[in-house]
Amino acid sequence: MPDNFEIRIQGVEQLAQLGRDLKAAGDKELRKEFMKTGQAIGKPVKENIRKHALSDLPKRGGLNVWVAKNAKTQTQVRLSGKNLGVRFKTKFKGSSDVAAINAGKVRHPLFGDKDHWYTTNVTPGFAYRALDEMAPEVRKAFLALVDDIARKLEEKG
Numbered sequence: 529m530p531d532n533f534e535i536r537i538q539g540v541e542q543l544a545q546l547g548r549d550l551k552a553a554g555d556k557e558l559r560k561e562f563m564k565t566g567q568a569i570g571k572p573v574k575e576n577i578r579k580h581a582l583s584d585l586p587k588r589g590g591l592n593v594w595v596a597k598n599a600k601t602q603t604q605v606r607l608s609g610k611n612l613g614v615r616f617k618t619k620f621k622g623s624s625d626v627a628a629i630n631a632g633k634v635r636h637p638l639f640g641d642k643d644h645w646y647t648t649n650v651t652p653g654f655a656y657r658a659l660d661e662m663a664p665e666v667r668k669a670f671l672a673l674v675d676d677i678a679r680k681l682e683e684k685g
Contacts, residue, residue, distance in 0.1 A: 570603025
């Protein structure tokens with residue numbers, strides 16, 4: 529199983545055209561503004577993933593706190609290529625498997641004995657629930673950003 533998972537917000541038809549228009553206009557400032565604002569859209573998503581880790585994962589043993597502390601969520605904004613849009617990618621520092629934990633499987637040594645590993649089932653989908661909860665808000669913010677940058681590009685001529 530991979531050490532990360534991703535949720536994509538796609539279906540923004542005008543995004544590809546906006547990317548081509550920004551490139552053709554050579555307007556690096558608008559492109560920079562688009563990328564910076566797109567990254568800012570991801571901050572509430574990161575916090576929501578942490579919140580869901582704390583509330584959804586087992587508190588006994590501290591798994592919830594450990595996941596909330598160590599899960600790192602990246603926001604990727606793309607104006608060209610195959611994966612247009614905003615993508616959130618979550619993974620852990622080190623070798624832990626966030627996809628497995630999100631799928632409800634936690635692999636751990638028994639009382640620190642690294643010769644004997646066990647799998648424990650936990651409630652699956654903490655990260656997916658966090659992302660699903662935020663999807664309408666993120667989609668709306670991202671589409672507003674696309675419209676705003678397109679309008680500014682049009683105004684510049």
